[in-house]
Amino acid sequence: MHPMETAMSSRRLITTLAGATALILALAGCSGPSAADEAESSDVIRLGVPLPETGDNAQYGEYFKQGYELKLAEINRAGGIDGRQVELVYEDSQSDPAQAASLAQKFIDDSSIVATFADFGTPAAAASSPLYQQAGLLQFLFTQSASDVTDPGDYIFATWVSQEYEAPRLAEFALEHGDEAAVFYHDTDWGLNTYGFFNTGAEDAGLDQVYTTAYDPQGKDFRPLLLAAAKATPDVIVIIGYAADGALITAQARELGLEQPIVGISSIYNQQFIELAGDAAEGVETLSYFTPENPDKTVQKFIADFSDAYDVAVPSDFAIRAYDALSILAEAIEAAAADGDITRESVRDALAAGSDFDTILYGPVTFNEKRRVDDAQQYPLVVRDGAFVLRD
Structure with missing residues (x-):
């Protein structure tokens, strides 16, 4: 393998997280109400939702709201949970770690909040996790795939399959196009974690990385x-x-005349990728946990309901993940109610003890000892005529 050209920018991430870490330490001593202060009986069941409504990642916040609101409407139309309506308390985080930590403390201090969802991306979620863990308020992650995201403790759960499984499979997928690869990966903690597993998978599979580089995901000229x-x-x-x-990488590669096949990790499975890459997206391949061609009746009903609600032919993977996250948490809250009171602790315990939670993305899931979803099937997809379809 040729020497890696990395141009690492870890200093940027360290600088960004430093403020959040300082805030965490400052707030640690005032971690909010005790379990005795939690809301035990209220007219509504309230869940905290930090998400990027503005900023560079606002598109993801829009996807999240689509999934959340579709599931929320289903829950409340059916009578809510334990006869109580569910309310989502949205707060704009801009996916900024410091802002995410501040919002975490705000949710912790609000005793009516019985659980929270995680922000978009690993840095913002990681900045919040220690606070949630210390306060005993569940943080439900669904867009974080790094292998260590649940390490802060037993109040942190995640549904995206760990890159420990996904990244090596990507290396095998790439090998189908030849045994020499150029690899581009995020210069972030998530990117480094993912690339580490990809690199191991590439070595095991016999994929030779003739060029490897980290890159700034905020960059514009690759x-x-x-x-x-x-x-x-x-x-x-x-x-x-x-x-x-x-x-952007895909479009610029084609502009420069690079005609090699391009494969991407599952997080590129998004209509935004096709819209931004334009004609250059044609032929790009990925592995995804979702395909609209899945004949399962539950999946097809979800697609139809989503289309009716938002006039979108194919839901974003991130909208599906938000829908599933609320679906799983609602099941856990219902189980907690059946066993007694709905409290922060009882919701966490019900999520840990539960099994076969219904999801669109994976089918029935049960959390493992690391509070993660175990490995799941992925579909090989290719962009044809402006859409991700099953590869032949």
């Missing part, structure tokens, strides 16, 4: 990196990134 990759003459280009930056 041409110098792509030109350097082109000199290594790879058989395939691998992108470990998100939809927006992955689309």
